[in-house]
């Protein structure tokens with residue numbers, strides 16, 4: 428299996444910070460905490476990378492560019508800052524991390540989200556926030572792009588025609604909708620069902636990452652390019668993204684969490700796309716069969 432991240436080791440931060448800088452940094456971290464963001468990451472600068480590591484990084488990036496996968500701002504893979512300086516004492520653990528019941532933990536995340544106004548989608552005609560639905564201990568999680576009109580009205584992801592097709596896909600896998608967890612990258616309906624902007628995805632997806640860290644699925648299926656690119660933090664075509672598993676760990680999950688070993692992520696077509704181009708259903712079924720094999724499920728039907 429190929430990994431989708433490059434790991435660097437960072438030099439320790441200076442142990443003495445200018446008091447003014449320290450105060451400003453603490454205020455900024457508190458601001459992010461209030462927005463529901465609790466983990467912080469630092470990208471390596473060229474100086475951070477030892478000369479022999481540069482060669483490795485270049486070689487790896489060359490392989491990626493050969494596959495037309497350009498790294499972008501990462502939501503899923505990042506290396507945490509070394510918290511050598513106690514400035515990071517102000518970083519509170521995520522509130523749901525102290526709760527073992529996933530139902531309660533998801534409720535805490537929903538309360539943290541509140542009547543969210545963090546991105547422009549809050550003022551572009553949404554009726555309600557569509558948080559997510561399903562088994563809070565699901566082995567399988569589906570992640571779509573964003574709510575449509577039906578979802579916006581009912582407050583539940585995938586309830587329209589595309590939702591019916593997703594239900595059929597889940598049934599074809601030998602499962603019921605109630606056994607899986609379903610969510611979207613953005614939780615508010617983009618006007619006219621337009622594709623969510625990258626900034627909207629990056630603002631909203633930390634909450635999805637926290638949901639994933641609570642549910643701890645064995646496999647995530649990203650439905651469509653927006654979900655895949657946001658979760659994997661890479662830019663590639665559906666043809667390039669499908670047909671393989673990726674190792675996945677949301678940024679909100681701590682690397683030393685003994686209850687969370689990460690999970691696998693597969694990419695398939697969005698059901699709305701399959702409604703427009705039913706000829707691709709066979710390809711989607713291949714993706715789902717790959718997932719079924721990973722989950723140890725038998726294949727009861729040949730068609731979704």
Ligand code: SF4
Nearest residue numbers: 543546549614615631
């Ligand atoms: S899409 Fe997400 S971040 Fe934007 S307003 Fe809705 S809940 Fe908040």
